[in-house]
Amino acid sequence: MIKVAAVIGSPRNNGETYKNVQKFELRLKKLDENIDFSYIFLKDAHIEQCKGCGVCLAKGEEYCPIKDDDKNDILRRIMESDGIIFGVPVYSLHVPALTKNLLDRFAYILHRPCFFHKSFMSIAVQGVYGDKNVIKYLEEFATFSGFKVCRGFGITNTIFSEEMKKNDKLIEENAKRFYQHLMSPTPSPGIYQLMMFRWIRSSKPYIAEDCPKDYQYFKEKGWLESPYFYDIELNLIKKIIGAWADRQGMKLGEKIKKQRMIKVAP
Ligand SMILES: Cc1cc2nc3c(=O)[nH]c(=O)nc-3n(C[C@H](O)[C@H](O)[C@H](O)COP(=O)(O)O)c2cc1C
Structure with missing residues (x-):
């Protein structure tokens, strides 16, 4: 059924x-x-x-x-x-x-x-x-x-x-x-979806203090390292774009972390 x-x-x-x-x-x-x-x-x-x-x-x-x-x-x-x-x-x-x-x-x-x-x-x-x-x-x-x-x-x-x-x-x-x-089986993600995933997941470790549940969830699912939410093979172009989006996510995470440190500084 x-x-x-x-x-x-x-x-x-x-x-x-x-x-x-x-x-x-x-x-x-x-x-x-x-x-x-x-x-x-x-x-x-x-x-x-x-x-x-x-x-x-x-x-x-x-x-x-x-x-x-x-x-x-x-x-x-x-x-x-x-x-x-x-x-x-x-x-x-x-x-x-x-x-x-x-x-x-x-x-x-x-x-x-x-x-x-x-x-x-x-x-x-x-x-x-x-x-x-x-x-x-x-x-x-x-x-x-x-x-x-x-x-x-x-x-x-x-x-x-x-x-x-x-x-x-x-x-x-x-x-x-x-x-x-x-x-039909779930298709490979489009560029936008892939970029969003990599951007969001790469920022998670930096905002783990603000959103501990997200960090824990992504960690448990193996999403902090995986190419995408689910098992897929990425072609070379998607691999390059994914790595670029990872770096953007880290930059964003670092920025959020810095802002928090400035806010809580005496
Ligand atoms: C409060 C209200 C607001 C509505 N706003 C719109 C609208 O912005 N654009 C539109 O095309 N129809 C609008 N309609 C019409 C409904 O979209 C339409 O009648 C629809 O089929 C209602 O579905 P329903 O019978 O399942 O509630 C509105 C109807 C109501 C009652």
Whole structure:
């Protein structure tokens, strides 16, 4: 069984977002009846608002003062899935507060990514304008948190049958693309992803005092020495670029460390 979970980020369970994701589900299941497709409705989840203390970033998520809400259940559902769909309406040119709230609670995952080898796709449902902003934001979040990202798409609501047909076609095409993505091995990282990894990881030893949890996590995973987050062969160009980004990361780390020493000096 291939497990796909769709996070519905709308405050309406039976709204346009859900209807469109249901169509996507049908198309996906037509391609493979072994797909176990489930829903995570953020409207029904109890997710407290992030208090902004930053403890999860520095010390670890286990020290988060918010206990006993549904954040960890959602995380578990994502971890158990092979693919994740974020179905999100456009509200005021961005994601609705419900969705943003969950992602704020997941902020520490941007520091300590964990969603490797899982396919991610966003579906943004809009009245007129803003889907691209939403897709860009969600894809950036997904990339930094480790997902293999399959390009998302937008749906514009309509009452006209010709446009409805176009939307259905779009959903069908994108379901096919997502299915292929789901079935493909994780690709070698692009230059940007590789540079970000090497830059961030090389700064970690210098900021270990400020973010001990990050340092410990990267160390445990072997990321302080490895070419990338997961096992890959880099070509010569990527090796050179990686080594360059490592040096930039060290420079950044040294700068942050110096700033701290100046700040704490008597
Ligand atoms: C509070 C609010 C803000 C909205 N802002 C936008 C917007 O900025 N751009 C847009 O194209 N549509 C906007 N819409 C329309 C929704 O994106 C659209 O109706 C969407 O399909 C709603 O999905 P839902 O039924 O799942 O909530 C907004 C709707 C609401 C309720």
